[in-house]
Amino acid sequence: MKTSPQYSVYIVECQDHTLYTGMARNVSQRIAQHNAGTGAKYTRARRPVVLRYQEVVGSRSQALKREWAIKQLSRKQKLKLIQSQS
Incomplete structure (x- = not known):
């Protein structure tokens, strides 16, 4: 049985100072x-980037859904999410 790779969502x-x-x-590897x-094109002109948040979510489908959900949050909500992991 083949195991599916674990995906992570990150900020x-x-x-x-944009997220x-x-x-x-x-x-x-992706941060590198x-x-x-x-x-991503967005980060090319905004280097260097620093990892602030990471969440292992499992499948690619789950990762896409979680990424979309995080992208819908306001900056203030994203900062609160980052702080909650510390």
């Missing part, structure tokens, strides 16, 4: 891509 803080939400199987300028 990074960009150099201009970017994404999902990945390997978050540390963002900082190398090969990640």
Whole structure:
């Protein structure tokens, strides 16, 4: 039986203090891509980025849904989510 890979949803803080939400199987590798300028277009001009929040969610489908839900939050709500993990 093949096990499905675990996905994580993450929030990074960009150099201009904006927040970017994404999902990945390997978050540390994805952060490295963002900082190398090969990640999302949004983060290319806002490097370096710093990981502020990470949540393991399971399947790709669950990760997409959770990412969308987090993106609907206000900045204040995202900061509260980040603080709740500390």
